[in-house]
Amino acid sequence: MKTVRLVLIGLGNLGRRFCQVLEDKHDTLLERYDLDLVLVGAADSRGAAYDPVNGLGPGTIVKLKMDGGTVADYPEVGRRDWLAPSLVATARADVILEASPVNLEQGAEPGLSTIRTALRRGMHVATPNKGPLVVAYRELHDLAAEHHAKLRFDGTVAGGLPALYIGQRDLRGALVRRMEAVPNLCTGYVMDMLADGTSWEEARRHARDAGVLEGDGSWDLEGWDAAAKLVILANAVLCEPATMDDVALTGVTGLEPDRLQAARERGKRYRLLARAVIAPDGGYELSVAPVPLSPHHPLGGLGEKQMGVVYETDIYGTITAIIDEPSPVPSAATMLRDVLDMYVEA
Amino acid sequence: MKTVRLVLIGLGNLGRRFCQVLEDKHDTLLERYDLDLVLVGAADSRGAAYDPVNGLGPGTIVKLKMDGGTVADYPEVGRRDWLAPSLVATARADVILEASPVNLEQGAEPGLSTIRTALRRGMHVATPNKGPLVVAYRELHDLAAEHHAKLRFDGTVAGGLPALYIGQRDLRGALVRRMEAVPNLCTGYVMDMLADGTSWEEARRHARDAGVLEGDGSWDLEGWDAAAKLVILANAVLCEPATMDDVALTGVTGLEPDRLQAARERGKRYRLLARAVIAPDGGYELSVAPVPLSPHHPLGGLGEKQMGVVYETDIYGTITAIIDEPSPVPSAATMLRDVLDMYVEA
Numbered sequence: 001m002k003t004v005r006l007v008l009i010g011l012g013n014l015g016r017r018f019c020q021v022l023e024d025k026h027d028t029l030l031e032r033y034d035l036d037l038v039l040v041g042a043a044d045s046r047g048a049a050y051d052p053v054n055g056l057g058p059g060t061i062v063k064l065k066m067d068g069g070t071v072a073d074y075p076e077v078g079r080r081d082w083l084a085p086s087l088v089a090t091a092r093a094d095v096i097l098e099a100s101p102v103n104l105e106q107g108a109e110p111g112l113s114t115i116r117t118a119l120r121r122g123m124h125v126a127t128p129n130k131g132p133l134v135v136a137y138r139e140l141h142d143l144a145a146e147h148h149a150k151l152r153f154d155g156t157v158a159g160g161l162p163a164l165y166i167g168q169r170d171l172r173g174a175l176v177r178r179m180e181a182v183p184n185l186c187t188g189y190v191m192d193m194l195a196d197g198t199s200w201e202e203a204r205r206h207a208r209d210a211g212v213l214e215g216d217g218s219w220d221l222e223g224w225d226a227a228a229k230l231v232i233l234a235n236a237v238l239c240e241p242a243t244m245d246d247v248a249l250t251g252v253t254g255l256e257p258d259r260l261q262a263a264r265e266r267g268k269r270y271r272l273l274a275r276a277v278i279a280p281d282g283g284y285e286l287s288v289a290p291v292p293l294s295p296h297h298p299l300g301g302l303g304e305k306q307m308g309v310v311y312e313t314d315i316y317g318t319i320t321a322i323i324d325e326p327s328p329v330p331s332a333a334t335m336l337r338d339v340l341d342m343y344v345e346a
Numbered sequence: 347m348k349t350v351r352l353v354l355i356g357l358g359n360l361g362r363r364f365c366q367v368l369e370d371k372h373d374t375l376l377e378r379y380d381l382d383l384v385l386v387g388a389a390d391s392r393g394a395a396y397d398p399v400n401g402l403g404p405g406t407i408v409k410l411k412m413d414g415g416t417v418a419d420y421p422e423v424g425r426r427d428w429l430a431p432s433l434v435a436t437a438r439a440d441v442i443l444e445a446s447p448v449n450l451e452q453g454a455e456p457g458l459s460t461i462r463t464a465l466r467r468g469m470h471v472a473t474p475n476k477g478p479l480v481v482a483y484r485e486l487h488d489l490a491a492e493h494h495a496k497l498r499f500d501g502t503v504a505g506g507l508p509a510l511y512i513g514q515r516d517l518r519g520a521l522v523r524r525m526e527a528v529p530n531l532c533t534g535y536v537m538d539m540l541a542d543g544t545s546w547e548e549a550r551r552h553a554r555d556a557g558v559l560e561g562d563g564s565w566d567l568e569g570w571d572a573a574a575k576l577v578i579l580a581n582a583v584l585c586e587p588a589t590m591d592d593v594a595l596t597g598v599t600g601l602e603p604d605r606l607q608a609a610r611e612r613g614k615r616y617r618l619l620a621r622a623v624i625a626p627d628g629g630y631e632l633s634v635a636p637v638p639l640s641p642h643h644p645l646g647g648l649g650e651k652q653m654g655v656v657y658e659t660d661i662y663g664t665i666t667a668i669i670d671e672p673s674p675v676p677s678a679a680t681m682l683r684d685v686l687d688m689y690v691e692a
Contacts, residue, residue: 021661025519032585033518150692160662162516169515170508172379172686173371173679239378298668301647315367316506316683317669317676322644324664333519333661340518346496346687 007041010099017332019058047072098127126338128155152338160330161323167237222251230274353387356445363678365404393418444473472684474501498684506676507669513583533618568597576620
């Protein structure tokens, strides 16, 4: 039996759900893989808890957070005078799970610093946080290699869909001629409502109320979220050192509801499509734009809870992968997928 | 740079195409992964060639086979007095690629013996041959573990679709509640023709002429091929020690064209569906049967060159993967995927 000590930074939507998954799956993982996953530390914005001896109860953390509390109130070992940076800098752990919110305006902090510290200390990292990967893809990979640490980030693209794993492993040796992705749910959700005849104002409000859009929604609706995911896909799968500046970006905010309704009448459905198409010089042209998809397009039938990716290759045909993700659990569970990928033999 | 010495057994449809892929990709693989893949030996039903010093030219083998010849006529090192068993028993190689035809009537021979010998000699094995896995899944895995050898068989299910890799790696930790697959092309091809109004006799003939059906077609049309693939999926992904006897099997041979035409008129399309559904006792009920799929089913839109798999899970949502495979190249290239999976760091 191998014990794997985890520290989780960030107890929002994903972090809390990851705790629930860990609580539910602990015994199965022990039985199936001989792995004892122990959460030894956790931090949210108000404090931290750390117990390297007995570990923390993930279920206890779920309860604290569901009640609107903080992990700083964890019995006996919770502390308000400790925050994530101190925990990551000192904890004895095998894997840091970085699940703080994406924050590109602030230079992807605090996630970026957390990941740097963890890798420098030789700890593996699993993160669904796009920010640090978009800002410092190469630097973080070099840092991981230098310290013999693993860096996994399957949850950064298309929720629980293993879009990155499929692209990185199953397409080895291939030339990807074209990659297309619908990498988030929220833009499709809003565009479907507009096509139904809902006004922009109402659609935004509905999406916010349903928890689909965060803040004023501009990160998603202006296409930044899709562009960030495309940048990560391009780096990871296409080995293209792309940044946000390389993406020709058109968001959905300028779309007239009339156009969406007209497309629907012609049997088409708009989706915000992230695309990489090979260029004559061998590089890739990257774009994000709302596109009316026919039902014959591999992603043309995506419903409002579905995301997908298409890889058109030279030797493996065209491979499409789609996820139906009715809740954020699959996105949170990508951290478990990443940890198991580190420790379970292929 | 690492040199990987390959021996390829079987130079039919898949073996020959694998040679072409190796010829085309050698330099890319060297550049991208620092791997020098060298084909040191190859055998077909009439003889073998082996050159541990200089290796064989995969392109030369392609030419020999396209001209209807045998690798026994390979310049200088081809031999008619050597067949696959001698080659596998004596060659100094890192990986044996077993690409002989599936042959369940003959106890999955000669593939099964080839794989046993290779693993006992501590060589890794990559094979798209279903037979040995169906007959001896557990035995071969135990043998591989005992000899610290890797056994990969991604090409056994759904051609070039990484159905097995997705199921084995990306669903780690999950409970798969239901698995559905359209794991071959030929049955859909025939049923689409029947739905078009073609008679059974004509449909069989067309399919044989197009190279879609082999022999009298009964292996595919009676559902054995789909059942074999389901057995492999069940063992590999669901950890269910299933055999062919566990599959409730209905082929397509009994289908009246009227029924297929009526389904199409109702907007549905028949596909031979391989299914595993979790049973109340925790095991799985396995079945293969032709099913009229609505366009809303994740596999309901599959065209005649498409295969797919659906995994309905507890923590990773429902994941669908589909391949568009216009030629057998992706099926052949699975052997490259398997070899790269053995040697390229994740």
